[in-house]
Amino acid sequence: MFEQTISELSAALRAGEFSSVELTRAYLERISQLDGELNSYITVDAEGALAAAAEADRRIQAGDTSPLIGIPIAQKDIFCTDGVKTSCGSRMLDNFIAPYDATVITRMKQAGMVMLGKTNMDEFAMGSSNETSWYGPVKNPWDLERVPGGSSGGSAASVAARLAVASTGTDTGGSIRQPAALCGITGLKPTYGRVSRFGMIAFASSLDQAGTMTRSAEDAALLLQAMAGFDTADSTSAEEPVPDYSATLNDDLSGLKIGLPKEYFGEGLSSEMAKTIHAAIDEYKKMGAEVVEISLPNTHLAVPTYYVVAPAECSSNLSRFDGVRFGHRCEEPKDLEDLYKRSRGEGFGDEVKRRILMGAYALSAGYYDAYYLQAQKIRHLISDDFTRAFKEVDVIMGPTTPDSPFKLGEKASDPVSMYLSDIYTIAVNLAGLPGMSIPVEPMKGLPAGLQIIGNYFAEAKLLNVAHRYQQQTDWHRLIPEGYGA
């Protein structure tokens, strides 16, 4: 049961092999047995999950054949969930019970999915290791001394450890793809605007995008189908038609043009990683794909640009956490200034504070032109790199991360080294493109991810490319030791 894909589970539910309540109960038991060590969930909503499962069973019995009905899912704790604590991994929102559902949550509820709980994450999605969470770090199920990546570390670990069939994540600079790579699962960050941001707690509004974290591209296609589409409540969501993502999964790849950016294979990339990525690309050659080297000349500017744009937006987005209306409020404030200073000082962790400070600085009078405006210009250059590349190739491939998962604490005191672990994923967010990470051959028993980048709204193509690889290989089926069924 814990190894089945969404479509297999869906067929079993419809065939009456087991009910959604039974499936849900099994997952809840597994979570209570295994998550104490892993720490992938912040909140487990057993009661809500079982009620949703019972409702799904009724729908299934009434003949509803929706593909996601009755499937247990974990939601990143960044999505507001009506009546359920929504902490965003922060002490600031430890007491916050959201009074409404994010659009992503609403759509999944409508699809009949069963929410098991809310997954751990870096505080306000700021981090690449899940170590900034107020609720403690998540451990990597492949090696409990290593990080699962971040910020969607809990989502990635829960799927890898089979504590959820699938989960949602959000990706601002790599927060879906990097943990997916480090936990050996399939992560998809759609095009900016493909999935509504309404109800998703904002980190950097022009970069944030919700996506899927699953065991396979096939599952990702089903999940994205439910999530994607225009939302009147989000002005930045796209009014693009949503294709049938499952319909083109098996399209033939012969003649597919794959671009390998030389900048993604240079200094900083571990030789083992280079090797396993090239092996994966060879697999594509066997399927008839054509590989060409390309250049994305502004790649080296992506991390510095990101660390102006994202903190600038976050410094403003996080101003609403002021202790006045919701969230953490300090004890007995002396006056208004004291209320602000202590509520925010106590509520936010160090990484969040660091980014608020950087962002406020970059936006302040006298520095705006040199930082924020300059970063916006470079952002255009980075997008132009990709636009040029996609005139030549269908997809771009490379490593998702420079190396395998690092140890807990290894980079925690060195923010710049931490920031550089997102070097291959960040440019995709700056350009607003869709990107995926799929598991390839592990390196010394630790997962590695192949990143596939597509043109705007080419999610169907990415899923097709990922799925065909997963038809040829079994890396995505590997289960970490101790988490087998």
Next chain:
Amino acid sequence: MQWEIVIGLEVHSQLATQSKIFSGAATAFGAEPNSQACGVDLGLPGVLPVLNREVVTMAVQFGTAIDAELGFRSVFARKNYFYPDLPKGYQISQFELPIVGRGDVDIELEDGTIKRVGVTRAHLEEDAGKSLHEDFQGCTGVDLNRAGTPLLEIVSEPDMRSAKEAVAYARKIHQIVQYLGICDGNMQEGSFRCDANVSVRPVGQAEFGTRAEIKNLNSFRFLEKAINYEVERQVDVIEGGGKVVQETRLYDADKDETRSMRSKEEANDYRYFPDPDLLPVEFDQAFVDEVTKDLPEMPDAKRQRLIEQYGLKVAEAVTLISSRALADYYEAAAESAGDAKLAANWVLGDLSGAMNKNNIAISAVPVSPAMLGGMIQRIIDNTISGKIAKQVFEAMWLGEGDADAIIEAKGLKQITDTGAIEKIVDEVIAANPSQAEQFRAGKEKMLGFFVGQVMKQSKGKANPQQVNALLRSKLS
């Protein structure tokens, strides 16, 4: 030293939409605190703004009315600062690219000359909530009903040179937004409020002096008084050897003075940047044509037309167009009366007097234009005199019916029968021989005494022209 006063105004005009600028919550005034604030207005985690299309229409109408350059692509920006009644910690406003660019309005000065005042820009923004300091012992309450209410902030050039000019400009903007129907203009409820930037400089000096900004002036009278106080204060400071500091000041109407709120050093760095939650607002000329095709006649055009069409004096026309509702009332009354001049006299005289006395707006006046017109017809056809008409008007105001019904019920029909008047005249002359003697001896003003006596005897109903003529012939 001779000082020149330099004033620029920022007018915040609340747009008369049903719902807020970025949410679906209602905008009605005076509801229970926080009953008209949804998740977006509360700044809950995860919520996003969605622009109300109506505000774009209204801003474009305003821009067109002041002949401004329109921002066919404008951008919302965040103005970041912390305050309890600002839920998100930033206000969504427009900064570098406003929806309305440079335009002009003409104001009339006291000597009748027309002065052109530049409008630098007008931009859309959301209002903040209200902090309530009363009613909460040692605490502050926050009411977010007003948070997210749409505002059009209209910024003038520093073109005004006296408090009177500033008031004339503010009134003109007030008139324009009301004519367009994009703002109810209610200053008590804060739908229309002004900030004044005031500085002084020696006459002849080219560069501006240091300015102070006086915030939140919510009546034309306060605007004038606050500016006059501030000018005096600044001149005193400079003449006393001091320097005016750039700061924000608050006008205290009770004490008639301005007080420092915060100086430039304490001023916030608002860290403006384009709001990534909102797309740039873009429209084309076809949209402008569509939303401005049925614009009402603007005040200047209306004034000119009233003068030409009805033969009114400039001063009369200026007063009548002070509000669109008053001008509409006048035109309807003139139409119904068939005498535009007389209608103007009545609207500007007794009607305006009664409105002031009872402190009610033209929209709430109990006498309809048709009723007033009907009464004026009775004056024209000599059924009643102008003096009796005042009685009729008062009765109409009190809801006693239309003019004909009141004249009938009270028996106010004018006596025009020469025989009947002659009889009263004879009686009065006979009863006052010494006064008659004085008149005949050349004391012309005794005629007024006799007219008064005759009118008294007739209970005001005798036709005054006939009374005059008869008295003159009988006394000579």
